[in-house]
Amino acid sequence: MVDPFIYHNPTKVYFGNDALSHLHEELPRWGKNALLIYGGGSIRENGIYDTIVEEIRKAGISAYEISGVKPNPEMPLARQGARFCRERGIDLVIAAGGGSVIDTAKVIAGSALYDGDPWDLVKSRAQISHALPIMAIPTMAATGSEMNSCAVITNPDTHEKLGWTTEALRPRVSFLSPKNTFTVPPAQTAYGSADILSHILEVYLNRAEGFDAVDGFMESMMRSVIRWAPLAMEDGFHEEARTNLLWDSEWAINDLIDRGHSVSWTCHALEHELSAFFPIPHGLGLAILTPAFMEYVLNEETAPRLARFAVRVMGVKEGKNEIKTARKGIRKLRKFFTKSLYLPGRLSEIGLDDALFEDMAAHAMAWKSTDGILHGFYPLTEEDFVA
Ligand code: NZQ
Numbered sequence: 001m002v003d004p005f006i007y008h009n010p011t012k013v014y015f016g017n018d019a020l021s022h023l024h025e026e027l028p029r030w031g032k033n034a035l036l037i038y039g040g041g042s043i044r045e046n047g048i049y050d051t052i053v054e055e056i057r058k059a060g061i062s063a064y065e066i067s068g069v070k071p072n073p074e075m076p077l078a079r080q081g082a083r084f085c086r087e088r089g090i091d092l093v094i095a096a097g098g099g100s101v102i103d104t105a106k107v108i109a110g111s112a113l114y115d116g117d118p119w120d121l122v123k124s125r126a127q128i129s130h131a132l133p134i135m136a137i138p139t140m141a142a143t144g145s146e147m148n149s150c151a152v153i154t155n156p157d158t159h160e161k162l163g164w165t166t167e168a169l170r171p172r173v174s175f176l177s178p179k180n181t182f183t184v185p186p187a188q189t190a191y192g193s194a195d196i197l198s199h200i201l202e203v204y205l206n207r208a209e210g211f212d213a214v215d216g217f218m219e220s221m222m223r224s225v226i227r228w229a230p231l232a233m234e235d236g237f238h239e240e241a242r243t244n245l246l247w248d249s250e251w252a253i254n255d256l257i258d259r260g261h262s263v264s265w266t267c268h269a270l271e272h273e274l275s276a277f278f279p280i281p282h283g284l285g286l287a288i289l290t291p292a293f294m295e296y297v298l299n300e301e302t303a304p305r306l307a308r309f310a311v312r313v314m315g316v317k318e319g320k321n322e323i324k325t326a327r328k329g330i331r332k333l334r335k336f337f338t339k340s341l342y343l344p345g346r347l348s349e350i351g352l353d354d355a356l357f358e359d360m361a362a363h364a365m366a367w368k369s370t371d372g373i374l375h376g377f378y379p380l381t382e383e384d385f386v387a
Pocket residue numbers: 038039040041042043046069070071072073097098099100101103139140141142143144145148150151152180181182183184185188191192195253268282283
């Protein structure tokens with residue numbers, strides 16, 4: 001029924017609009033010589049950078065910085081950061097930004113104590129016992145990286161976008177302030193919300209019997225994202241919407257909901273292939289792939305779960321025919337992405353070249369499966385991926 005598991009999530013979270021005001025209390029507990037990592041400059045425009053600098057000053061520690069992390073982050077900057085940590089004796093990493101920044105910080109922190117190429121660690125999914133401590137300051141609701149032990153990064157030389165999960169990468173302290181997400185543009189809010197929904201659906205679409213309460217929690221979180229995402233897009237300063245989305249993003253992927261089941265992360269496996277080759281936002285790829293995946297796997301066996309999703313999350317009226325009910329739910333989900341979040345509904349609409357799909361499918365399968373089948377909600381082969 002439920003596989004044996006360990007649950008241990010030691011990330012300390014400060015939540016609330018004053019969360020960052022605690023940074024100076026935490027910093028000296030974790031290091032004396034920090035490296036601040038951020039992205040393309042949004043934190044300089046919205047004032048978060050100034051607040052962090054002031055907190056570092058109050059903490060009385062020294063700090064360097066590396067900026068310019070791009071969405072779908074790549075190895076060269078992470079390599080540079082790891083080298084910098086070794087050369088300057090950095091003992092603490094602070095990440096301020098979206099998932100791309102936090103993931104880059106994780107790869108830097110995880111490989112700073114390693115003399116070889118950091119990509120070796122990612123590629124071999126190395127289970128390391130030590131990393132530099134990480135403080136995370138998320139500025140958008142999406143990946144939940146600030147409370148989990150995974151980093152996703154691309155090697156542009158090989159077009160591989162891989163996830164590296166090891167406990168040492170989990171941030172020690174995270175500072176979650178809804179107000180720090182007020183300036184996230186509408187499109188980015190939509191991508192982040194689609195990502196949160198996908199994190200829940202990857203777990204929820206599981207035929208194994210599990211925990212009733214966790215199933216209900218997942219349904220309620222999905223309803224919450226569907227309720228608040230359009231409001232946050234309409235009014236970026238909508239505090240209730242930003243607050244809910246931020247907390248939803250944590251619980252969607254911080255090890256609570258997936259315990260007790262093996263999860264195949266099918267849509268993520270496919271999306272990581274897309275964004276390894278094309279510069280598309282992660283959440284956008286997922287918004288297109290998720291309803292397509294649900295439609296593809298809909299059959300007598302999968303219908304009960306998909307029909308339950310239709311009724312309890314998408315508000316479809318329960319009918320006698322589960323396949324029909326499920327189909328209505330999938331249609332409503334696609335409509336939510338395209339009409340409420342204004343996202344494209346097909347890969348062709350974003351101009352993706354299907355010539356590479358066979359290579360991508362082969363790679364996704366090689367990374368995720370040992371027997372040529374991706375086991376999960378429904379067993380899929382490489383040919384299914386291409387389709
Ligand atoms: O670079 P800046 O200037 O900061 O701008 C960013 C970036 O352009 C902007 N942004 C973030 N906060 C903002 C803001 N703009 C204005 N105001 C703010 N407060 O948003 C843009 C996108 O940022 P990014 O970090 O790329 O977005 P996201 O958080 O969606 O991260 C996506 C990456 O995380 C990976 C994805 O594959 C992708 O590479 N994932 C990481 C996971 C994990 N570590 O657990 C799991 C996920 O499934 C996912 O794979």
